[in-house]
Amino acid sequence: MRKILDAILADDLAAVGSLPLPSTYRGVTVRADEVEMFAGQSTQDKDPRRSLHVDDVATPELGPGEALVAVMASAVNYNTVWTSIFEPMDTFGFLRRYGKTSPLAQRHDLPYHVVGSDLAGVVLRTGPGVNAWQPGDEVVAHCLNVELEHPDGHADTMLDPEQRIWGFETNFGGLAELALVKSNQLMPKPNHLTWEEAACPGLVNSTAYRQLVSRNGADMKQGDTVLIWGASGGLGSYATQFALNGGATPVCVVGSEQKAEICRQMGAELIIDRNAEGYKFWKDEVTQDPKEWKRFGARIRELTGGDDPDIVFEHPGQETFGASVYVARKGGTIVTCASTSGFLHQYDNRYLWMNLKRIIGSHFANYREAWEANRLIAKGKIHPTLSSVYPMEQTGQAAYDVHRNAHQGKVGVLCLAPEEGLGVRDPELRERHLAAINRFRGV
Numbered sequence: 001m002r003k004i005l006d007a008i009l010a011d012d013l014a015a016v017g018s019l020p021l022p023s024t025y026r027g028v029t030v031r032a033d034e035v036e037m038f039a040g041q042s043t044q045d046k047d048p049r050r051s052l053h054v055d056d057v058a059t060p061e062l063g064p065g066e067a068l069v070a071v072m073a074s075a076v077n078y079n080t081v082w083t084s085i086f087e088p089m090d091t092f093g094f095l096r097r098y099g100k101t102s103p104l105a106q107r108h109d110l111p112y113h114v115v116g117s118d119l120a121g122v123v124l125r126t127g128p129g130v131n132a133w134q135p136g137d138e139v140v141a142h143c144l145n146v147e148l149e150h151p152d153g154h155a156d157t158m159l160d161p162e163q164r165i166w167g168f169e170t171n172f173g174g175l176a177e178l179a180l181v182k183s184n185q186l187m188p189k190p191n192h193l194t195w196e197e198a199a200c201p202g203l204v205n206s207t208a209y210r211q212l213v214s215r216n217g218a219d220m221k222q223g224d225t226v227l228i229w230g231a232s233g234g235l236g237s238y239a240t241q242f243a244l245n246g247g248a249t250p251v252c253v254v255g256s257e258q259k260a261e262i263c264r265q266m267g268a269e270l271i272i273d274r275n276a277e278g279y280k281f282w283k284d285e286v287t288q289d290p291k292e293w294k295r296f297g298a299r300i301r302e303l304t305g306g307d308d309p310d311i312v313f314e315h316p317g318q319e320t321f322g323a324s325v326y327v328a329r330k331g332g333t334i335v336t337c338a339s340t341s342g343f344l345h346q347y348d349n350r351y352l353w354m355n356l357k358r359i360i361g362s363h364f365a366n367y368r369e370a371w372e373a374n375r376l377i378a379k380g381k382i383h384p385t386l387s388s389v390y391p392m393e394q395t396g397q398a399a400y401d402v403h404r405n406a407h408q409g410k411v412g413v414l415c416l417a418p419e420e421g422l423g424v425r426d427p428e429l430r431e432r433h434l435a436a437i438n439r440f441r442g443v
């Protein structure tokens with residue numbers, strides 16, 4: 001591995017394809033024999049620092065249509081939080097089921113799971129049938145792993161019945177020195193970013209793009225009012241940028257003044273601090289409080305000058321969904337990709353049908369959507385929202401921060417990169433956008 005890293009650091013990318021592959025590599029894992037370690041604890045008390053390990057694991061065999069990538073940097077996504085606390089179920093069930101689908105997929109079914117759904121790095125090897133990418137290419141990877149042997153996936157690959165999230169529902173993820181991906185996950189690394197900056201947008205940027213911008217999601221247009229929950233978080237920090245970039249007006253909901261300030265720095269003007277304003281949408285565990293929905297809706301109108309949201313960008317789920325359905329404008333769209341606070345949503349359906357609102361389910365992004373989202377990053381129109389960076393050995397702490405909602409934007413992880421700041425190929429473009437690239441740093 002040392003020789004591979006030396007070649008990358010020396011910009012001798014032509015050499016990496018001929019250097020021998022190591023038989024093992026270091027990766028962040030959860031272990032199958034530990035899935036019961038948090039039994040009886042509340043979700044909040046489950047500590048990723050106990051369940052995420054850095055282990056030496058065997059380098060997987062390379063199959064057709066695949067690539068092995070030397071990972072310079074990765075990032076923590078909420079799916080790694082779910083994996084690390086074994087909720088809503090442990091991810092070994094995904095690996096077992098995948099393993100049964102083919103002899104090649106069998107490689108993924110192991111007593112450990114190398115996690116992580118983002119990477120920036122260098123292609124080391126490509127398998128048979130890969131023509132678009134070569135060893136030495138500097139890449140990022142999106143996390144859609146899809147088989148595409150079924151007709152359903154051929155209009156929109158997210159509809160393929162064998163669609164999985166790499167590093168969550170498959171093994172050999174990006175929080176590691178090496179990663180195994182399908183070659184159709186690869187995209188060019190944005191030239192003006194460091195490894196850790198380039199690694200951090202992938203999953204959330206692509207997800208927010210489909211959810212908000214794509215025709216498969218809310219199909220946002222100029223002039224739309226967009227209510228964005230968690231507007232400085234992983235998804236929200238990209239949704240806010242897409243809204244501003246696309247001529248819409250974001251109404252940013254955040255949990256602190258510090259997060260409100262970050263939204264202002266992104267260019268948002270309409271901000272609701274949900275904690276300072278004390279919204280309590282649930283009176284108790286089973287009863288919601290429509291008066292609080294109304295108070296929230298009135299506050300949105302006060303900020304917008306009377307407009308209700310054309311689009312509500314949802315992901316907190318149970319806690320906020322009733323309010324989200326209520327505040328969307330007549331004919332408006334609630335687009336959801338998650339349920340962080342609970343997946344059994346409750347809302348008053350009268351507000352939905354009488355006002356002809358729509359709820360749209362959205363999940364990650366197809367290759368085209370991920371590519372378009374990455375292209376916006378590469379052109380400096382959307383910027384990474386990296387706030388802090390940990391060494392791979394401290395991935396547990398990084399996931400703990402995200403689990404506790406103690407982070408801003410994205411939390412990065414250095415894998416092979418020995419330090420931050422490496423990998424920039426276009427310093428001029430970088431210089432033009434430096435303030436925006438660093439907006440979330442050190443907050």
Ligand code: NAP
Nearest residue numbers: 078207230233234235254255316319337338340341363364
């Ligand atoms: P994140 O970085 O933790 O950001 C989420 C933000 O939501 C938090 O910063 C918080 O902001 C806000 N929030 C959390 N709980 C809330 C609650 N009960 N009420 C209102 N706001 C709340 O996480 P993320 O990366 O954005 O991911 C969010 C969720 O989406 C996770 O469940 C994740 O698994 C899911 N996800 C799904 C997909 C997909 O493809 N389906 C892709 C990415 C993520 P404030 O405290 O500032 O309000």
